[in-house]
Amino acid sequence: MDFGRLARRKASQGDGMRSPIFVVLFSLAASAQSFDRAALERSVKQARAESPDVFSRVKAVVTQADELQRRARGRLFPFPARFRAVTRKQPGAAFALAEPLFAPERFSMPVSPAARLGLRAGLVEAAGSLREPSLAPLYRSLLGDDEPYEVVRAAAEALAKLGAEEDLAMLARLATAEGPQQDAAISGLGGARTGKLAVTALAALAATPLEAPRAKLVAGSLARVAPGWGDDVPWRGDAAQAAVTLFVKSTSDEARAAASDAVMTIDAPQTPALISAARANATAEQRAALEALSERFAHNPTRSHR
Amino acid sequence: MKRALWSVLLLTACGPATKFISAVLPVPLAPDVKLLADANRNGTLDWDDPTENTDKTTWDASHGAVMLANIDDDQHACVATRADGDLLPDTSLDDCNDAADTVINGKSDKLDLAPLAVHSWPYAPDGTTATLKVDTASLNKVHLFIERNGELVWFDTANDVISTEELRAGVNLAIEATDIVRDAAVWDGFVTVTLSAYGLTDAVKLRVAPVITQHHLAHEKQLYVTLFPQDADSAATRSTLTAGIDSAWGAGTAATLLTQINAYEDFGGYTYFDDQWTQDFFETAYMAMPTAQGLHVIDVFYRSANVYYPSTSANPLRDAGKVVFAHFRGPDAAAVQAFDIRHDQDMDSLNSFGNTETIPPYTLGNDSYPLGRVLRGKTATFYPDPVFTTMLESQGLQPPVYIDTSWLLVGHVDETLSFVKTSSPRGWALLVNDAALARQMLMDQVDAGHGDAVMFADQKWIDDNNHEYAAGITISDVLADTDVMTESNLSAAHVDSQLQIIKAATGLTEAEIIRVPYLHEPSYGYSLAYQPGTVNGLSLKEDAFAPPDPHGPLIDGKDLFKTQLEDALGAVGITVVWVEDWNLYHRLAGEVHCGTNSLREVGDARWWQSGR
Numbered sequence: 001m002d003f004g005r006l007a008r009r010k011a012s013q014g015d016g017m018r019s020p021i022f023v024v025l026f027s028l029a030a031s032a033q034s035f036d037r038a039a040l041e042r043s044v045k046q047a048r049a050e051s052p053d054v055f056s057r058v059k060a061v062v063t064q065a066d067e068l069q070r071r072a073r074g075r076l077f078p079f080p081a082r083f084r085a086v087t088r089k090q091p092g093a094a095f096a097l098a099e100p101l102f103a104p105e106r107f108s109m110p111v112s113p114a115a116r117l118g119l120r121a122g123l124v125e126a127a128g129s130l131r132e133p134s135l136a137p138l139y140r141s142l143l144g145d146d147e148p149y150e151v152v153r154a155a156a157e158a159l160a161k162l163g164a165e166e167d168l169a170m171l172a173r174l175a176t177a178e179g180p181q182q183d184a185a186i187s188g189l190g191g192a193r194t195g196k197l198a199v200t201a202l203a204a205l206a207a208t209p210l211e212a213p214r215a216k217l218v219a220g221s222l223a224r225v226a227p228g229w230g231d232d233v234p235w236r237g238d239a240a241q242a243a244v245t246l247f248v249k250s251t252s253d254e255a256r257a258a259a260s261d262a263v264m265t266i267d268a269p270q271t272p273a274l275i276s277a278a279r280a281n282a283t284a285e286q287r288a289a290l291e292a293l294s295e296r297f298a299h300n301p302t303r304s305h306r
Numbered sequence: 307m308k309r310a311l312w313s314v315l316l317l318t319a320c321g322p323a324t325k326f327i328s329a330v331l332p333v334p335l336a337p338d339v340k341l342l343a344d345a346n347r348n349g350t351l352d353w354d355d356p357t358e359n360t361d362k363t364t365w366d367a368s369h370g371a372v373m374l375a376n377i378d379d380d381q382h383a384c385v386a387t388r389a390d391g392d393l394l395p396d397t398s399l400d401d402c403n404d405a406a407d408t409v410i411n412g413k414s415d416k417l418d419l420a421p422l423a424v425h426s427w428p429y430a431p432d433g434t435t436a437t438l439k440v441d442t443a444s445l446n447k448v449h450l451f452i453e454r455n456g457e458l459v460w461f462d463t464a465n466d467v468i469s470t471e472e473l474r475a476g477v478n479l480a481i482e483a484t485d486i487v488r489d490a491a492v493w494d495g496f497v498t499v500t501l502s503a504y505g506l507t508d509a510v511k512l513r514v515a516p517v518i519t520q521h522h523l524a525h526e527k528q529l530y531v532t533l534f535p536q537d538a539d540s541a542a543t544r545s546t547l548t549a550g551i552d553s554a555w556g557a558g559t560a561a562t563l564l565t566q567i568n569a570y571e572d573f574g575g576y577t578y579f580d581d582q583w584t585q586d587f588f589e590t591a592y593m594a595m596p597t598a599q600g601l602h603v604i605d606v607f608y609r610s611a612n613v614y615y616p617s618t619s620a621n622p623l624r625d626a627g628k629v630v631f632a633h634f635r636g637p638d639a640a641a642v643q644a645f646d647i648r649h650d651q652d653m654d655s656l657n658s659f660g661n662t663e664t665i666p667p668y669t670l671g672n673d674s675y676p677l678g679r680v681l682r683g684k685t686a687t688f689y690p691d692p693v694f695t696t697m698l699e700s701q702g703l704q705p706p707v708y709i710d711t712s713w714l715l716v717g718h719v720d721e722t723l724s725f726v727k728t729s730s731p732r733g734w735a736l737l738v739n740d741a742a743l744a745r746q747m748l749m750d751q752v753d754a755g756h757g758d759a760v761m762f763a764d765q766k767w768i769d770d771n772n773h774e775y776a777a778g779i780t781i782s783d784v785l786a787d788t789d790v791m792t793e794s795n796l797s798a799a800h801v802d803s804q805l806q807i808i809k810a811a812t813g814l815t816e817a818e819i820i821r822v823p824y825l826h827e828p829s830y831g832y833s834l835a836y837q838p839g840t841v842n843g844l845s846l847k848e849d850a851f852a853p854p855d856p857h858g859p860l861i862d863g864k865d866l867f868k869t870q871l872e873d874a875l876g877a878v879g880i881t882v883v884w885v886e887d888w889n890l891y892h893r894l895a896g897e898v899h900c901g902t903n904s905l906r907e908v909g910d911a912r913w914w915q916s917g918r
Contacts, residue, residue, distance in 0.1 A: 060773035073583050073896035074655040074716030078829035081836075082893075084789065086767050086775050121830055129789055150830050157831075187831045193788075212687050216712070220796065220831070229745065229795040230788065254685040254710055261799035301802030302795055304746035 035137035037102055043134060044099050047092030054090035055099070061086060062100050062107045062119060069115035076114060079122025080154070084129055094132035097123045102138060121150035128158025128191065136162055145180050152181050156188020163194040172201035183217055190221030195235045198225050203242035206249065206259075215255035219246055219262040228267030228302055240268035247293060248278050248286050260293055264302050271297050338427035339436070341501035343371035343510035344420065347914060349598035351423045363498060363511045367917040371512040372595045373420035373448075373497070376482035377403040377640040378604050380414040386632040391574030395620040399631040400643050405484040408449055408460035414637055416458060417602060419451065419480035420512060420595060424468060424501055426476030436468040436503035438479070444497040447485060447514075453478035473503060483514040486593070486606075488644060490700035515593035516701035517606045517642070518913055521664035521678045522725045522845040523734055524906035526563065529844070531902050532582045532626075533566035539889035540569075540582070543901065547844075547852065550883030554850035567629060581626035582890055583900050585720065586610060586658035588630050590905040593640070594913060603908050607634045611645035611657040611691035622647050646693040656683055656690035656711070660718035660900050662698075665707060666725050666734040667911060670813040676911035679811070680704045683711025683719050703918050707811045709804040713797070715832035720899045722801050723808070724841045727848045728878040730818060735878055736808065737820050737841045739801050741794035744823035744837070747870065748781045751861060757782035759859035759866075761837070765888050777888075781859055790827045790836050797826040797833045820874050823867060824856065834895055838888065840871055842897035844904065851880050854887040854897045 048055050061068070061082055068077045087093035100107050101123050110116050124142060127135060135158070142155035156174070159167040171192075174185035186205065192198035202225070205218045226239035243266055247259035263271060275294045279287050344350065346357040346369065353359060361369060384402035386393055393399070404411045404418065424436065440448055440463060451458040452468070458480055468477055487495040495514040500507055531547060534540035544566065551560035569580045581587055591606040609631075612624035623645060630641035645657075655661070665679045680698060684690060685708070699706060711717045724737040751759060758780050765777040784790060808814060827836040835842075843853030858867030872882045885898045 056773065057768075057775055060768050064768070068894070071582065072894050073586070073660075073900055074658070074718070075652075075832075076715070076830060078715060078827075078834055078895050080829040081827050081834065082767065084827070085777065088779070089783075118830075125828075125830070153831055190831075212685075217831075220713070223796045223799070224792050227792045227795040229791050252686060254687065254712075257710060257803045258713075261796065261803055264799040264802070265796045296802075296806075301805075302742055302798040304742045 034141045044095045047095035051092040054093045054096045057086040058096040065110035065115040065119045076118040079118045080125035083126030094127050094130040097127035121154045124154035152184035153187045156185050157191035160191035168197040175201045186217045190224030195225040199235045199238045206242040206246035212252040212255040216258040219258035223262040223265035226266050236268045237270045240266045244274045337504045339503045339506040340425035341508045347596040365511050373512045374595045375486045376405040376418040380637045381411045393573045396623045410458045419482045422479035424477035427473050430473040439500045441498040451480040487700045516703045517591045519591045519664045520906040521666040523666045523727045526904045528905040529564045532584045534569045542886045546886045550852040554846035578625040584903045585660045585900045587626040589659040605639045607641045609643040611694040644694050644697045649691045655717045660720040680706040684708040688712040713800045715834040740821035741798040744825045761859045762857045793828040794825040838892045839897045842899040844902045852883045852885050855884045
C-alpha cells in the first residue's frame with residue numbers, strides 16, 4: 001500500500017473531471033443514507049432557528065470553495081481551519097457544518113475535485129472539533145471504503161474526539177488491521193481525548209515493523225493523544241512508552257525522527273526511565289540513537305526557551 | 307632558413323613523421339599544433355603564460371576554463387506566443403534560445419561564448435588541415451565557432467576542417483554549451499576539445515558554468531510580486547511592500563526595483579499569471595564566466611516543476627510558470643524547465659520554490675560552501691520531482707540539505723525557516739519558527755492580566771459576497787483551543803528536527819538562531835501557521851526584513867509579536883518593515899515570502915574556486 005498516496009492526495013487544480021477523485025466525491029449522498037437523516041434535519045432546523053448566522057457563515061465558505069481552493073497555496077485549501085475559525089463559539093455550529101455533508105443539494109457546491117475533497121473533509125474535521133455527540137452516526141457513515149482518505153480520517157478523528165468506547169474500539173480495530181481505512185484510522189485516533197484505547201492500539205502498531213509513512217502516522221497520533229501542553233492525562237506514560245518503542249523499532253531516519261518528535265511532544269516525566277530501559281535490549285546503533293534521544297529530551301524543544 | 311623550410315616540405319610530401327621532425331628541426335619550423343582555452347580564468351588567452359598553457363586538460367579549483375550554457379535570448383528573438391496571442395504550449399516554450407541555432411545572435415550573444423584559439427603555425431605545410439573534436443559525451447552539448455572573415459561561424463566538428471591558411475595564421479574560436487547540466491550521470495558538464503593536425507593533437511578541458519541559486523543575503527537586483535488590478539487585498543500588500551522597499555533602499559526605489567506581474571495579462575483570452583504565489587512558480591539563479599571585462603553573468607529563471615494538469619501532455623505545468631519564458635527570458639536571462647509528468651501528484655507542492663531556498667555561504671571544518679547550499683523539503687518517501695532534483699543536484703556546487711516538511715500542509719521550507727544578514731563571523735543568522743515561545747509569550751500575558759487582549763483584531767475571515775466575519779480572538783481563547791495547542795506542540799518538535807539537521811550541516815550555534823514565535827493549527831492531519839508566519843518574509847538590502855504583519859494582541863498599545871521580532875532582529879542590526887498580507891496571503895495558507903520573489907546580485911565568491 002502506498003500510504004503517502006493516501007495521506008497526501010492532492011487533486012490537480014485544473015484537471016477537473018479527469019481526476020479519479022471526482023468519482024468518489026459523489027458518494028456522499030449514498031453513504032449518508034445510513035444514518036437517521038430525519039433526526040439530523042430536525043436538529044439542523046432547530047439550530048438554524050436559534051442561530052442563523054453560523055449557517056450563513058458556513059454557506060459563505062461553501063459558496064467560495066472553488067475560488068478558495070484555486071487560490072490556495074499547496075495541496076488543499078485549509079478548509080478545516082477556516083471552518084473552525086468562522087464557527088468558533090457560534091451556537092449550532094456543528095449542525096451548520098453537518099448540513100452540507102448530508103444535504104449538498106441545498107448549497108452551491110464546488111466543481112473542482114480538490115475543492116470538493118477539501119470542503120467535505122474540512123466540514124467533518126471542523127464539526128468534529130465541536131464534539132457534538134448526535135453527529136456520531138454521520139461520522140460513522142463516512143468510514144466507508146468508498147470515501148477518500150481525508151474524509152475517513154476526519155470522521156475517525158471526530159469519533160475519537162467524541163470518545164465513545166465502542167467507536168474507539170472500532171477505530172482501534174481499523175487501525176491495527178490491514179485495510180483501506182487503516183491509515184485514516186491511525187491518524188484519526190490521534191484525536192482521542194479519552195486515550196487509553198487509542199494508545200493501546202497505537203502501541204501495538206509501534207511494536208511492529210512499519211514502513212516510514214505509517215510509522216509517521218503512528219508517531220503523530222501518539223503525540224496528539226497525549227500532548228505535553230494538554231491536560232495531564234493518565235495514559236501519557238503509555239504513549240511515551242509506545243513512542244520510545246517506535247523510535248527503537250524504526251529503521252528509517254524519517255520514521256525515527258517522527259518518533260523522536262512524538263517523545264518530545266508527549267514530554268512524559270517517565271521518559272528518561274523509558275529510554276534507559278530501552279537501552280537494555282538495544283543494538284549498538286539503537287543505543288547510540290537512544291543516547292541522542294535522551295540528550296534531546298533533556299533540552300526538550302517543546303518547552304519554552306525563555 | 308629557406309633551406310630548412312624546404313626540408314620540411316620535402317619531408318611532408320613523404321608523409322608526416324612528426325616526432326622525428328620536431329626532434330630535428332629548429333623550433334620555428336616544428337609543427338605547432340596548439341589549442342588554448344582560458345584555463346587561468348582571466349578572460350584572455352595567454353599563449354606565453356604557463357598558468358594558461360600547461361595542464362590544459364585538468365580542471366580544478368585553481369585551473370580550468372569555463373563556458374556558459376548560451377541559453378539566453380540576446381536579441382529577443384524567441385517568441386513565446388502563437389499567432390492567436392496564446393502562449394506556446396509547455397512542450398515548445400523552451401525550444402528557443404541562442405544556442406538552439408548555430409549562428410551568433412548579435413554582439414551580445416558573442417559575449418556569451420568562451421574563447422578558444424589555435425596557435426599560428428606559420429610554416430604549416432601546404433595541404434595541412436586540422437580538425438576539432440569534442441568528447442563523445444559532449445558531442446551534442448556544445449557548439450564550436452570559428453572566426454572567418456571577421457565573423458564567428460559555426461564549426462561543424464563532424465565535417466569541417468581548419469585550413470592550411472587558417473592554421474598558418476592562427477585561429478580564433480569560441481564555444482558555447484547548448485544546455486545546462488541536467489543529469490551529471492549523463493553529462494557532467496566537462497568538455498574536452500581536441501585539435502588534431504599533422505598527426506599531433508592538443509586538447510583543452512572546459513566546464514560549463516553550473517546554475518547557482520541565490521541566497522537571502524545578496525542585494526536584490528529585482529523584486530517580484532503578482533499584481534491583481536483593482537483588488538484591494540493585493541493593493542494592501544503591494545503598498546506596504548513598496549513602502550518597505552522604499553524604506554530600505556530610499557524613496558522611489560520600489561518603482562524600479564519591484565516588478566509587478568499582472569495576474570490578468572491576456573494571452574489570447576487566457577490569464578496564465580493569475581497566481582499570487584510568486585515565490586513558488588519560479589526560482590532565480592545564475593551562471594557566470596570570467597571575461598577580460600569581469601564576470602559575465604546570465605541570470606537563470608527556473609520554472610517550477612508543478613504539474614497541475616497531468617493528463618494534458620502539451621501543457622501540464624503550473625500556468626504562471628510560463629512567465630519565465632514569456633517575460634523573463636531575454637538578453638543575459640535564461641529560462642529553464644525540467645519535470646516528470648508522472649511524478650506523484652500528492653507530492654506536487656514540494657515542487658513549488660517556497661520549498662527551494664539557499665543556505666547562505668559558510669565553512670564548517672574543512673568543508674567550505676562559498677555559494678551556500680540548497681535547502682529543500684524532501685524525505686525518502688515524500689519528495690519533489692526527481693527529474694528537477696537531479697538537475698539541481700547535478701549542478702554540483704551547492705550540495706543540498708534536505709529536511710522533513712511532510713508534516714506541513716503546504717510542505718515548504720519557507721514556512722518555518724529563513725535567513726538574515728548579521729555582523730557575526732558567520733555573517734548570517736537563521737530565523738526559525740518557535741511555537742513554544744509563542745505559547746509562552748501568550749501565557750505570560752494571561753499571567754499579567756491581559757488574557758482578554760485580542761489577536762487578529764480588525765481582521766476578517768471572508769471578504770466576498772458581503773460575508774465578513776471578525777477574526778479576532780482573545781489570548782485566553784487561543785490558549786484554550788486544544789486543536790491549536792496540540793498542533794503547535796507537535797510543530798515545535800517538528801521544527802526542532804528541521805533545525806537539528808541544519809545545525810549538523812552548518813555548525814550553527816544557538817547564538818546564531820533567532821526564534822520567531824507563532825502558533826500552528828491543524829488541517830487534514832497536517833500543520834499550518836495559525837498566526838501570520840513571520841519567519842516567511844523578504845530580505846531587503848542587508849539590514850531590513852519584511853515579514854507579514856502578525857496582528858498580534860496589543861499590550862500597552864504595542865503589538866506583542868511585532869515588539870518581540872523587532873527587538874530580536876534589531877539586536878542583530880535588522881530593521882523590520884511590516885507588510886500587510888492577511889487577506890490575500892495568510893488566509894490562503896501563505897505569507898509575504900510566498901507572495902514575492904527576488905533576483906539578487908552575484909556575490910564575490912567565484913564558483914570555479916569552490917573546489918566542487
